Structure formats: C-alpha cells, structure tokens
Amino acid sequence: xxxxxxxxxxxxxxxxxxxxxxxxxxxxxxxxxxxxxxxxxxxxxxxxxxxxxxxxxxxxxxxxxxxxxxxxxxxxxxxxxxxxxxxxxxxxxxxxxxxxxxxxxxxxxxxxxxxxxxxxxxxxxxxxxxxxxxxxxxxxxxxxxxxxxxxxxxxxxxxxxxxxxxxxxxxxxxxxxxxxxxxxxxxxxxxxxxxxxxxxxxxxxxxxxxxxxxxxxxxxxxxxxxxxxxxxxxxxxxxxxxxxxxxxxxxxxxxxxxxxxxxxxxxxxxxxxxxxxxxxxxxxxxxxxxxxxxxxxxxxxxxxxxxxxxxxxxxxxxxxxxxxxxxxxxxxxxxxxxxxxxxxxxxxxxxxxx
Amino acid sequence: xxxxxxxxxxxxxxxxxxxxxxxxxxxxxxxxxxxxxxxxxxxxxxxxxxxxxxxxxxxxxxxxxxxxxxxxxxxxxxxxxxxxxxxxxxxxxxxxxxxxxxxxxxxxxxxxxxxxxxxxxxxxxxxxxxxxxxxxxxxxxxxxxxxxxxxxxxxxxxxxxxxxxxxxxxxxxxxxxxxxxxxxxxxxxxxxxxxxxxxxxxxxxxxxxxxxxxxxxxxxxxxxxxxxxxxxxxxxxxxxxxxxxxxxxxxxxxxxxxxxxxxxxxxxxxxxxxxxxxxxxxxxxxxxxxxxxxxxxxxx
Numbered sequence: 001x002x003x004x005x006x007x008x009x010x011x012x013x014x015x016x017x018x019x020x021x022x023x024x025x026x027x028x029x030x031x032x033x034x035x036x037x038x039x040x041x042x043x044x045x046x047x048x049x050x051x052x053x054x055x056x057x058x059x060x061x062x063x064x065x066x067x068x069x070x071x072x073x074x075x076x077x078x079x080x081x082x083x084x085x086x087x088x089x090x091x092x093x094x095x096x097x098x099x100x101x102x103x104x105x106x107x108x109x110x111x112x113x114x115x116x117x118x119x120x121x122x123x124x125x126x127x128x129x130x131x132x133x134x135x136x137x138x139x140x141x142x143x144x145x146x147x148x149x150x151x152x153x154x155x156x157x158x159x160x161x162x163x164x165x166x167x168x169x170x171x172x173x174x175x176x177x178x179x180x181x182x183x184x185x186x187x188x189x190x191x192x193x194x195x196x197x198x199x200x201x202x203x204x205x206x207x208x209x210x211x212x213x214x215x216x217x218x219x220x221x222x223x224x225x226x227x228x229x230x231x232x233x234x235x236x237x238x239x240x241x242x243x244x245x246x247x248x249x250x251x252x253x254x255x256x257x258x259x260x261x262x263x264x265x266x267x268x269x270x271x272x273x274x275x276x277x278x279x280x281x282x283x284x285x286x287x288x289x290x291x292x293x294x295x296x297x298x299x300x301x302x303x304x305x306x307x308x309x310x311x312x313x314x315x316x317x318x319x320x321x322x323x324x325x326x327x328x329x330x331x332x333x334x335x336x337x338x339x340x341x342x343x344x345x346x347x348x349x350x351x352x353x354x
Numbered sequence: 355x356x357x358x359x360x361x362x363x364x365x366x367x368x369x370x371x372x373x374x375x376x377x378x379x380x381x382x383x384x385x386x387x388x389x390x391x392x393x394x395x396x397x398x399x400x401x402x403x404x405x406x407x408x409x410x411x412x413x414x415x416x417x418x419x420x421x422x423x424x425x426x427x428x429x430x431x432x433x434x435x436x437x438x439x440x441x442x443x444x445x446x447x448x449x450x451x452x453x454x455x456x457x458x459x460x461x462x463x464x465x466x467x468x469x470x471x472x473x474x475x476x477x478x479x480x481x482x483x484x485x486x487x488x489x490x491x492x493x494x495x496x497x498x499x500x501x502x503x504x505x506x507x508x509x510x511x512x513x514x515x516x517x518x519x520x521x522x523x524x525x526x527x528x529x530x531x532x533x534x535x536x537x538x539x540x541x542x543x544x545x546x547x548x549x550x551x552x553x554x555x556x557x558x559x560x561x562x563x564x565x566x567x568x569x570x571x572x573x574x575x576x577x578x579x580x581x582x583x584x585x586x587x588x589x590x591x592x593x594x595x596x597x598x599x600x601x602x603x604x605x606x607x608x609x610x611x612x613x614x615x616x617x618x619x620x621x622x623x624x625x626x627x628x629x630x631x632x633x634x635x636x637x638x639x640x641x642x643x644x645x646x647x648x649x650x651x652x653x654x
Binding site for chain 2: 110
C-alpha cells in the first residue's frame with residue numbers, strides 16, 4: 001500500500017515537473033493541437049469541408065513532421081452549440097463551423113479569432129412530393145422545418161426575402177436534422193431546409209428538391225469560418241501559421257479539378273453517398289466554393305449574418321468584425337505556401353476583383 | 355464587511371455549524387434585522403424547522419456566487435446567479451415564461467389526466483381479475499420497460515411532431531406508475547377488511563366507497579405523485595427533442611444561443627413547479643384522508 005502511494009506521488013511529481021518544463025519549449029510547438037469541425041454520419045462522424053480534407057490527406061500533419069506535436073480531430077454532430085461549448089471548456093484550439101453559431105459564441109464572450117473562411121455550404125430545400133412547391137415563392141402559408149440558429153436558418157430567411165416573402169408568410173418549426181426527415185415523412189411539415197443530408201430523401205421519392213442555394217446567385221450559399229482561440233494564437237504564433245498553411249494547401253488541392261472525385265470519396269466517410277455529393281456539387285467549381293480568403297465578400301457575408309443574429313434576437317451583444325478577423329496569419333501562410341495568387345479576391349457582391 | 359461580522363455573530367450565538375442566514379434569501383432579508391432574530395428564540399442554537407429546507411439551497415447559492423465571483427469558470431459555462439435572476443425578470447416581463455409554462459402545464463394536465471385515469475382503470479382490472487393479470491400483465495411490463503425516449507422516433511413517424519405526440523408520451527409516462535400503484539393498493543387491502551365487508555354483505559357501491567377506495571387511498575396518491583414526477587421528466591425530454599415551445603424547448607434554445615442563464619431559468623422553473631405540484635397533491639391527499647376518517651393511517 002505504501003509503495004503504491006509512493007509510486008503515485010512520484011508520478012504526480014513527474015507530471016508536475018513535465019508540465020512546469022513544457023512552457024519553456026512551448027514557444028515553438030504545443031504538445032497537442034485540438035481541431036474541431038461539424039460532422040455528419042453514424043458511428044464516427046466525419047466532416048464535409050476543407051478541414052476534413054486536410055485531416056484525411058494529412059496536410060496539417062505534414063506541417064508538423066519531425067516534431068512531437070499530436071493532432072486531435074473531433075467532429076461534432078451537435079454542430080454549432082456543441083463546438084461553442086467545447087471552445088469555452090478549453091477543449092479545442094481550432095474550429096471550423098457556420099457563421100451564425102460562431103457569431104453567437106463570440107457575442108457571448110468566447111475569445112476566438114477568425115483566421116480564414118471555410119468556403120461555402122450549399123443549402124437545399126426539400127418539399128413533400130404531394131404538394132405543389134416548386135420554388136421559394138410557393139412556400140407562402142406553408143409550414144417549414146429548419147434547425148434554427150444555424151447558417152441554414154440565415155439562408156432560408158435570406159431566400160424568403162429575395163423571393164419577396166417575409167418570415168410572417170410561413171410557419172417555421174425548429175427541428176434537428178433527423179426530426180426534419182421524420183416530420184417530412186409524417187407530413188407534419190410541408191418543407192425542410194438543410195445540407196445535403198436531405199438529398200437521399202429525394203432519391204427515395206419521399207421529397208422533391210425545389211431549392212439549392214448554389215443556383216441562387218453568389219450570395220445564396222451558407223458560409224462560416226476557421227477560427228482559433230486567442231490564447232493559442234498568442235502563445236503559439238508559429239504553430240498557428242502552420243495549421244493555417246496546412247489548411248490552405250488542402251483547399252488548393254481541393255481546387256484542382258483532378259482531385260474532385262477523390263475529394264468526394266473522402267467526404268463520403270460522413271455517410272452521404274458519393275453520387276449524392278457529386279450531384280450536390282454539380283457544375284460548381286470547388287476552387288470558387290472553397291475560396292478561403294478574408295476578402296470584402298467574406299466580410300459582407302459576415303456582416304449580413306451579424307445583422308441577422310441581431311434581428312432574430314440570437315445575440316444580445318454587438319460583435320466588432322474587424323477586431324475579430326486576423327488576416328495576417330492567412331497572408332503569411334499563403335505567401336509561404338506560394339499560393340498568394342491562387343484565389344481571386346472578391347468584392348462585397350462576390351464578383352472577382354481584377 | 356457587514357456579511358462577515360454577521361456571520362461571526364450568528365456563529366457565536368449558535369455555536370454550531372449551521373450556515374448564517376443568507377442576505378440574498380429574500381425571506382430572511384425582509385425581516386430587517388438581518389435574520390438574527392430567527393436564531394434567538396431557538397436558544398439551543400437550532401434553526402427553526404421551517405427554515406431547514408432552505409439551508410442547503412442557500413449554501414449552494416452562496417458557493418455558486420463565490421465560484422463565479424472568483425472567476426474559476428468562464429461566464430459562458432457558469433453564469434453568476436445575478437445574471438440568471440436578471441434573465442428571469444426579463445423573461446417574466448416579456449411573457450416568455452408565462453407562455454412557455456402555460457404550454458407545458460397544459461401538456462402535463464392532459465398527459466396526467468389521461469394517464470392517471472386509464473392507469474387507475476387498468477390497474478384495477480389487473481387487481482380484480484386474475485385472468486386479466488395473466489393475459490395482460492406480461493405485455494404491460496414489457497410496455498412499461500421501454501422509456502418514453504425510446505418511443506419518440508416511432509411515434510414521430512405515426513403522430514408527427516404536434517401536440518398529439520407530447521400528450522401520448524406524457525400519458526404513457528403517467529400511466530405506468532399509476533397502474534403499478536393501483537394494482538399494489540388493491541392487493542394490499544387487508545384481508546380482514548374484505549372478510550368483514552363480506553360478512554356485512556355491503557352493496558358493491560358501499561363497499562367501493564367505504565372500504566376499497568379508502569383502503570387504497572394512500573398508495574393511490576403515492577402513485578399519483580410518482581406519475582406527476584414522471585410527467586415532468588418526460589415533458590422536458592419530449593420538449594427538448596421535438597417541440598417549438600414549452601419550458602423544455604426554452605432550455606434547448608438557451609443552449610443553442612449559448613446563454614446558459616436561460617437554461618438555468620428553465621431548470622429553476624421546472625424545479626419549483628414540480629415542487630408545487632407535489633405539495634398540492636399532498637395537500638389534497640391529506641384533505642381526502644381527513645374526510646375518509648384517516649382510517650388507513652400512514653399519511654405523511
């Protein structure tokens with residue numbers, strides 16, 4: 001018994017000593033870097049964006065080759081709220097998720113810094129096949145299911161506005177993804193909006209897809225950002241830059257049309273059939289979709305989400321976007337990766353700048 | 355610090371471990387003399403019994419305030435009690451609480467009503483008829499074993515996401531404990547009472563009203579209170595999963611908005627409402643017990 005106690009004490013001292021020693025070498029690299037993303041699928045969820053590519057193809061791991069840094073990846077099926085909670089519990093250093101929840105986190109005092117855009121998300125609208133719903137305008141007087149306080153929520157309200165409708169013209173029901181499918185099937189709601197998890201429903205004949213944001217002009221798609229906690233960036237500036245460099249290299253790989261099919265098979269790990277992913281990205285350039293620049297377009301998108309959050313009373317406090325964005329890390333990463341000219345900067349409306 | 359001196363003072367007088375009266379416990383603060391008077395008459399240094407239930411919540415509240423004031427936890431994880439109170443007042447003002455509570459209470463009333471009445475009838479059937487017990491008993495026990503949560507995915511497909519779903523789930527949750535309580539209550543009617551009734555050749559009506567029901571009453575109320583508790587548990591579960599209004603939804607929404615104070619307001623409302631409902635049922639039980647002559651004893 002006494003031996004055991006001694007051993008335990010020794011172990012305790014050792015860990016304390018190690019912990020005390022780490023900050024000395026920490027100036028360079030942390031022991032572990034924890035990254036979080038939105039995930040889908042059963043069993044072990046997986047991501048469907050650039051970060052998932054960076055994970056699967058080892059772009060960020062390559063940046064730390066030869067060091068002892070360990071990368072920890074977590075994909076949250078609970079989406080935004082779960083990621084906000086993980087960040088506030090200090091369980092994550094980096095995270096990639098939709099603008100609406102990350103603005104909610106920031107407005108509630110999460111010390112985060114925006115490092116890069118995560119690109120775009122296509123938002124789909126699915127309707128009961130027995131109803132005559134062919135466009136957003138047909139939703140007047142209908143009951144629609146969305147998960148509120150997500151970028152999908154923003155996308156739907158925005159689409160309604162563009163079609164000349166307002167929130168009052170429809171009844172919005174707040175439902176999670178799985179419940180949306182059940183509610184559509186049970187005819188409790190007339191339409192649902194979500195990511196490509198809705199597409200298999202159409203394949204089974206249970207719904208018709210009447211809206212996709214990628215065809216609704218440049219400002220239709222959902223958006224979000226890749227961010228870091230303030231303390232991590234301040235403590236490990238080099239590691240932060242390496243992570244971002246890995247991310248932009250992943251996006252550049254994704255932007256190469258030759259890798260299109262391979263990317264689809266990687267995203268397939270999240271449970272969506274490759275055929276569905278192919279369909280959902282039909283005709284769109286992945287290079288344009290996964291443009292990570294913090295340009296005027298990104299800023300105008302975020303300003304619109306900040307205004308949306310306030311209008312919908314999702315946030316109580318204001319968020320200062322220019323203080324929240326730190327473009328210097330991305331600039332350095334692009335330069336050192338030789339990708340400065342890979343993406344074109346866009347104006348506020350999403351048109352390429354000369 | 356007035357708080358410190360008061361704490362020492364009461365400790366001196368009381369000379370024991372009971373916590374001093376807490377300034378933010380409104381009931382005590384109102385007395386003006388800082389609650390000291392409450393300690394004086396006891397003499398022996400005992401808190402008056404009526405205050406005992408408040409001691410633990412008060413201590414919890416104090417440590418909560420202390421932890422948040424010291425900044426051990428980020429405000430997003432554990433908001434200070436003052437913020438929760440502010441949110442509570444704001445929500446009270448704009449009707450958010452009243453509306454959601456009304457929706458939730460309506461669901462409870464429907465679920466409890468249906469579940470308790472059918473549960474009582476079914477339990478009585480199982481008690482009276484051995485044959486019914488043989489046929490239906492095992493099925494009932496299997497049915498009871500699947501918790502409300504397990505029924506939701508199937509029921510959503512059948513009933514959709516509207517009120518019917520919630521009422522069915524709540525009724526089921528109330529039905530089960532009520533059946534078990536009724537059955538046990540019936541079985542536990544003392545054999546001598548039954549024999550006496552047989553000997554006296556009471557009419558079925560008199561027998562039911564004067565013997566069966568009074569003898570069952572304490573256990574029936576036990577079942578009723580258990581049902582009410584179950585109804586609350588299931589209500590919050592079902593509102594958190596598939597609802598757009600109600601106290602449970604308000605709590606989920608608070609989580610979504612990363613405003614834990616809203617979640618805590620919801621928790622407080624559920625706790626207080628559940629407590630009040632239980633107190634109400636106990637009072638009714640006592641009233642009925644008194645009317646029936648307290649013959650069956652064991653009221654608590």
